[in-house]
Amino acid sequence: MYLSTRGNISDISFQKAVLMGLATDGGLLVPAELPDLSSSLSELRDLSYPDLAVRIMDIFTDKDIPVGDLQKIVYLSYESFDTPEITPIVKPDSLYIMELFHGPTLAFKDVALQFLGNLFDYILEKSNTKLNIVGATSGDTGSAAIYGVRGKDNMDIFIMHPEGRVSPIQKRQMTTVGDANVHNIAVKGTFDDTQKLLKDLFNDLELRETYNLAAVNSVNWARVLAQIVYYFYAYFRVHEKTGAETVRFCVPTGNFGNIFAGYLAWRMGLQIEKLILASNENDILADFFQHGVYKKGEVYSTYSPSMDIQVASNFERYLYYRNGENPAEVNKLMQQFYQTGKIEISGQDPVFAADRATNSQTLETIRRYYQDFNYLLDPHTAVGVNVAEKFKSGDVPTVCLATAHPAKFPEAIRQAVGKDCAHHPGIDRILELPSECTTLPADKQKIAEFIANNAN
Numbered sequence: 369m370y371l372s373t374r375g376n377i378s379d380i381s382f383q384k385a386v387l388m389g390l391a392t393d394g395g396l397l398v399p400a401e402l403p404d405l406s407s408s409l410s411e412l413r414d415l416s417y418p419d420l421a422v423r424i425m426d427i428f429t430d431k432d433i434p435v436g437d438l439q440k441i442v443y444l445s446y447e448s449f450d451t452p453e454i455t456p457i458v459k460p461d462s463l464y465i466m467e468l469f470h471g472p473t474l475a476f477k478d479v480a481l482q483f484l485g486n487l488f489d490y491i492l493e494k495s496n497t498k499l500n501i502v503g504a505t506s507g508d509t510g511s512a513a514i515y516g517v518r519g520k521d522n523m524d525i526f527i528m529h530p531e532g533r534v535s536p537i538q539k540r541q542m543t544t545v546g547d548a549n550v551h552n553i554a555v556k557g558t559f560d561d562t563q564k565l566l567k568d569l570f571n572d573l574e575l576r577e578t579y580n581l582a583a584v585n586s587v588n589w590a591r592v593l594a595q596i597v598y599y600f601y602a603y604f605r606v607h608e609k610t611g612a613e614t615v616r617f618c619v620p621t622g623n624f625g626n627i628f629a630g631y632l633a634w635r636m637g638l639q640i641e642k643l644i645l646a647s648n649e650n651d652i653l654a655d656f657f658q659h660g661v662y663k664k665g666e667v668y669s670t671y672s673p674s675m676d677i678q679v680a681s682n683f684e685r686y687l688y689y690r691n692g693e694n695p696a697e698v699n700k701l702m703q704q705f706y707q708t709g710k711i712e713i714s715g716q717d718p719v720f721a722a723d724r725a726t727n728s729q730t731l732e733t734i735r736r737y738y739q740d741f742n743y744l745l746d747p748h749t750a751v752g753v754n755v756a757e758k759f760k761s762g763d764v765p766t767v768c769l770a771t772a773h774p775a776k777f778p779e780a781i782r783q784a785v786g787k788d789c790a791h792h793p794g795i796d797r798i799l800e801l802p803s804e805c806t807t808l809p810a811d812k813q814k815i816a817e818f819i820a821n822n823a824n
């Protein structure tokens with residue numbers, strides 16, 4: 369069963385939690401209880417990635433989905449990856465790198481959004497209902513969400529992006545799929561404007577109900593759940609190779625969704641020695657884990673745009689666990705944050721560490737890895753690698769999470785290594801395809817009309 373971090377929603381089933389996305393009391397949904405897997409690790413360590421995913425997810429569905437059905441959903445979701453390992457682990461130098469970019473849009477978000485798309489499909493088919501997914505994106509989420517649901521009969525997807533403010537490749541990934549259920553909207557405004565529109569659309573309860581609107585952003589519980597799996601998978605692979613009993617992870621972080629899944633794995637008994645949070649120049653979270661102060665600042669544009677975020681939407685889930693799973697305390701802190709733009713917590717977290725990498729350190733790390741080890745890091749991964757190198761690990765192996773393929777960010781790669789060497793056939797192919805997109809003003813009424821006219 370699931371409950372809200374703010375305490376006014378409880379006893380929600382797994383399927384309902386997935387459909388609800390954001391809790392209707394303004395909080396985020398979390399499981400009522402976390403399992404302790406520390407004594408069952410040996411049963412899990414030899415499973416293939418999809419089988420490990422089924423075992424872990426099954427614990428969290430409360431039998432709301434029969435395990436045979438869950439297995440079908442999971443197998444189907446990971447068929448679209450280009451390697452049977454799903455998240456392979458490589459070792460160009462002393463750090464391990466877990467490549468999370470082998471899905472259809474070449475970013476780690478595919479690991480969760482391929483699953484979420486098929487999960488929605490399953491739930492809708494069982495209940496004979498239809499859904500309209502609405503999302504806002506500054507880049508990677510939009511394409512991963514679109515690839516998760518393209519061509520499915522019982523849902524349409526509407527993705528808004530700020531016109532002219534996503535990279536040309538990101539735009540092409542979203543607008544070249546050609547499926548009738550995919551609708552791209554270029555909003556005349558900034559990313560903040562599009563996020564505000566999204567909120568306004570969901571707060572229009574009549575619209576929300578009439579068109580059965582659903583959300584795919586990173587607060588959806590199913591996304592966190594799917595991401596827990598690869599922390600276990602990486603731990604087992606590194607343990608196999610080195611015999612190490614404990615492993616350290618370093619995660620390039622924006623909205624705190626990816627690393628939060630690692631935190632849950634730690635709480636579930638996986639022997640994680642440290643979770644290193646890596647920020648770019650938008651370092652509100654690094655500041656928090658270093659000094660205990662979470663304070664909103666201005667957003668800077670960097671070479672790692674998917675981490676150009678100040679207020680991390682999953683942070684509230686962390687506050688819930690950090691404060692002894694006490695919703696009253698979370699409420700107090702969130703109110704404080706809305707009023708003052710700041711949260712302060714005393715004491716050190718037992719597992720998190722954090723630091724940041726600048727734009728020039730990011731490029732320097734890409735260049736060095738390419739020259740010395742013939743391995744191309746994407747700029748987000750480079751932030752993580754740079755930060756991981758700032759911590760001495762002794763004998764503990766470090767796994768850096770590679771969150772995107774370098775071919776998604778050719779401009780940064782060119783800047784770093786001085787030539788155009790980041791390619792992937794999936795990206796080269798979409799450069800040739802026709803693209804479809806509707807441009808609309810940043811006006812809620814106009815967007816609502818467009819949704820009404822095209823809804824499933």
Ligand SMILES: *Cc1c(COP(=O)(O)O)cnc(C)c1O
Nearest residue numbers: 508622623624625626674771772
């Ligand atoms: C979304 C994204 C991130 C940030 O992940 P969070 O879960 O938001 O912390 C990092 N790198 C890439 C390439 C991404 O697409």
